[in-house]
Amino acid sequence: MIDEAIDIYRKLVLIRRSEEAIRRWYGQDEMKTPMHMSMGEEAIPVGVCAALASTDQVMGTYRTHALYLAKTDDVDGFFAELYGRASSPLRGKCGSMHLSAPEHGMMGCSAIVASAVPVSTGLAFANRYQANGKLVAVFFGDGAVEGGVFWESLNFACLRQLPILLVCEDNGLAVHTLPETRHGYDSITQLVAGYRCDTWETDSTDAVVVRDLARRAIGRIREGKRPGFLRCRYYRYLEHVGINTDFDAGYRTEEGYREWLARDPVDLRRRLLLEQGVPEERLCRIEAVETERVRQAVEKAKAAEFCNQSALYEGVFAGA
Amino acid sequence: MIDEAIDIYRKLVLIRRSEEAIRRWYGQDEMKTPMHMSMGEEAIPVGVCAALASTDQVMGTYRTHALYLAKTDDVDGFFAELYGRASSPLRGKCGSMHLSAPEHGMMGCSAIVASAVPVSTGLAFANRYQANGKLVAVFFGDGAVEGGVFWESLNFACLRQLPILLVCEDNGLAVHTLPETRHGYDSITQLVAGYRCDTWETDSTDAVVVRDLARRAIGRIREGKRPGFLRCRYYRYLEHVGINTDFDAGYRTEEGYREWLARDPVDLRRRLLLEQGVPEERLCRIEAVETERVRQAVEKAKAAEFCNQSALYEGVFAGA
Amino acid sequence: MRKITFCEALNEALVEEMERDPSVFIYGIGVPDHKKIFGSTNHLLEKFGPDRCLDTPISEDAMTGVGLGAAINGLRPIHVHIRVDFLLLAMNQLANMASSCRYGFGGRRGAPLVIRAIVGRGWGQGFQHSKSMHAVMAHIPGLKVVLPTTPRDAKGLLIAAIRDDDPVLFFEHRWLYWQEAEVPEGSFVEPLGKGRILRKGSDLTIVATSWMNVEAVHAASILERRGVSIEIVDPRCLVPLDQAIIVESVKKTGRCLVADNDWVYCGFSAEVAALVSDACFGMLKGPVKRIGFAQTPCPTVRHLENAFYPNAETIVRTIERMLDLPEMDLSGERFFSHENRFKGPF
């Protein structure tokens, strides 16, 4: 139990340190890929992935650093791809927006809003067809529910009662646009509840709370044999894309940030573990280990080769 | 009051006679256009159009004979286009599936399911922009709600509180497919009610009942300044496309038909008018007049010329 | 050898592949209903059950994504569209997702997805039910594009498409469904990326797609009577394209007409003309010519529809001009018409 909670903390640290490294090194212009940072949302993918089996599958969006690391724990692959090196299995073709690692159940990310939702529905369709017991969790922003394909996919998943968890990472922003400029309804969760599925909501920033809720949701998916929809609120710490804050841009205030920062997912979990009696040295050790993993991953990535120019033409079709 | 109800009956007769003429003459192979027949649904467009002002606007689907005639009363234009003659302002380019008459507020029909819904939303957007007081009613089948663009459009219409009435002509069929194979929810009206709009339902086959409900809906649109959604159930008498019945095809039974036929929109309205004391001769006169209008329209259409071959290239762009 | 129709050939391919490989399933609007997509999906529901032969909501965008996801997870979905035009609703999943799926996995995983789409024509299908779109798909790297003409190719190419490990768009012209010809029984593959010489000749090469091959064969037999020898190349696949078979034929004949079942402008006919003009530079006796749809939306009324579509007569007239021959009398000629078999509705 407590070990699980500690491992959740470890993941949170890994993700935060990784993104801190991105902020530190991005200015060197070696990571030539648009960064949509996860800072602030870590509890959601970490919590949900903790509730998933390692063989379960996920898909995400362009804002996917936390999800990738939560699902794969593969910080070397992560930085290898951000630096575009041949040591990444994706060979630099994907960058930050299209991370994937199918061997870890990380089935890909799309930079077209909402477009991974139907694909994930298809993954779930196949898992049911193959009766392999695997579950799919697809992560998307609150903007994705504006795409018609979200509703088409939800309808099909509920019609066919597929084993899928739809995770709405709701930061109340689509780039800089607030929900009141985008939504002709009051509650997304209520709308979804009109379909044959179960819905859940939280605005906790504690990954353990998210995990427990995800477990309940997943339990229902497996027993109730119907999809689940989980809406998690969070605050996006940084600008939409890029490594900076943008509280001066006018569309939101720094106060909101401060409120959420007071229950920052990483700090909060640390505090709670200490309260539960975990010795601080144990946490410090974890922090040191993850920091070092990140440091080495960056170092390895920087030192790695680029793939040959001919790689451009490889992988368009099978065997070519 | 009674005059209005009688004019509604006249429209029903016009539509029914027109489609009977289609059934009679289609075998001659002169109307070379796929016919999606309205038989059974007449009360819906007739009722709704009776609640609209003549300057209000409508759009429909490929199943649009009833709507076209209800809105325009232009039986000559109708048959001219079905016969593809130069006397039709559409010049034969459109046929049964793409009827329009903007001068009557009949703004077009699309044979791509759901695709007229956003366009109608745009018509409503323009009407509000121009503050011309016009209302838009868009007609679509129960299949259209499966298209993501329906939900995108509904969201936008409710977000911007546009003057639009969404009319779902629900025959419980998409071609030959039943709702249980298509819908992952229990009630479409309840789903829509989650948006900032008003919803209404009926399964009446009496065009006057539909009109009265549409009037209430339209009243709310104008006063409440928010969109309305009206779901009307009906039974499709004929096959999906074509002039025949298909009760032997296996996907539905003739019983369902018999039940609905007992309250056929045309017969029912006639019966009710007689009950209300309208003399039968008056109705017979109307029937004779409309029958004759249809006969003449067919005759004129058959006698009319085709446009020049060069018309193929005309009307792709303005002034060309 | 026994003769069957193009439609029966498609159906055989589906039955045999679904028997062979349990990971193959078929779906789409109306796929299992009693009309069976003009008969091409006959027996599938009965033989393989509703889990492998399924109807869907009218949600082309999502259902394409569903096929993509299922394919990524190891199934071999066949998605059927009764009209090509409906693919336009799925362009995002096709061009932004499926096409780059393998590339985005660093080549390690792909999507063995087949999309069958029927090209509509006739009885006033009109501008929303008659598109072709093969050039648009071929333009996007990562999508394979197949257009069978003969019943034999319908079967062999569909089997190849199903076994292919990448997304394949498979375009079937509605009028080809009735074409009858010899087709081997049992399983065989026509490899993707190989063209076919439909007719040998020496004076001029016609490169034709889909239904236009039928018109080309007819035109060639008319022209033969006046001593003009036509070679017809059916590329069959646009991606991958068998450039060599086209270029070699034109090098031999010195002349080329491209007859595409699509609009000409920025279409496949432009690609062939560009390719041939380059590869056969200095060997051509005259410029490569192209025919295709009129550059307008497709009208419904018959006489305009007839003017919209090129046919054997258009081909004959174009070739006469290319060869500087006087117009022959075609008044006795019976051109293809579905007037008497292909009535309303579809």
Next chain:
Amino acid sequence: MRKITFCEALNEALVEEMERDPSVFIYGIGVPDHKKIFGSTNHLLEKFGPDRCLDTPISEDAMTGVGLGAAINGLRPIHVHIRVDFLLLAMNQLANMASSCRYGFGGRRGAPLVIRAIVGRGWGQGFQHSKSMHAVMAHIPGLKVVLPTTPRDAKGLLIAAIRDDDPVLFFEHRWLYWQEAEVPEGSFVEPLGKGRILRKGSDLTIVATSWMNVEAVHAASILERRGVSIEIVDPRCLVPLDQAIIVESVKKTGRCLVADNDWVYCGFSAEVAALVSDACFGMLKGPVKRIGFAQTPCPTVRHLENAFYPNAETIVRTIERMLDLPEMDLSGERFFSHENRFKGPF
């Protein structure tokens, strides 16, 4: 004359047209936010208010239909997409609806709709944020297609597009936004359907689109130093296309290279090559050549991205081969790079 950037020119066109005609409005995702679509929608919210400058949900399909409906009812909507790729979500409304709108009204009504879409490139945009799609749109009858290159044309063509009575797709390459040049103040129109000679020359014609014109100008100046005289034709509009300006130029030079900012296969470069090879048959000194994107999805890492895109060097090397010249030493040459001004994120 004062010099302004391409982006400022677009912005001027918008401000002036919205001032002139109250039926013009502009909308799209992020249009009124503080980033102002890279500055191109500056001042619009402030000057014309939220009813005429509006943000939307992420619903490209519906929002395109909304524009179409608004245009049918007499408004002149300008719909903005920060990436061309998002148009793929709206293909049904574009190709099945807007394109046939006027035709379907029997010519009596149309849809004066402008769709601005930005071609992304650089800093690892990758395969979902870098498409061009002008050839796909040009293939569909009923859509006009415009690709400005110079600041002057950005303004004059955008004004023409807004005043045009039919749907116009307006493609803006992200890198052009910083190009600076003389642009008249006040209202002026560059007519749709007229090409522009960007550079006069006698040895070879380059037909280039969008950003490729910048590369072509650079290549031409390099080649000039070794005595090769290049003429550059910017067609500016793909629909309607100014065929004459292309054909006349090639008739003069006898050689043609098409440099398109898009994939080559079944693209606009094929159309130009087909057209020129036909119209200039017998007058060409060598075959028409084409360059464009590698026929792959666009990768993100820089060295592959550089290999994916052609540039001035590719043009020089191709022309050397066309003219049978030895490769010149380009090591001292500084090719265009946004390395130092165009960093992450976009």
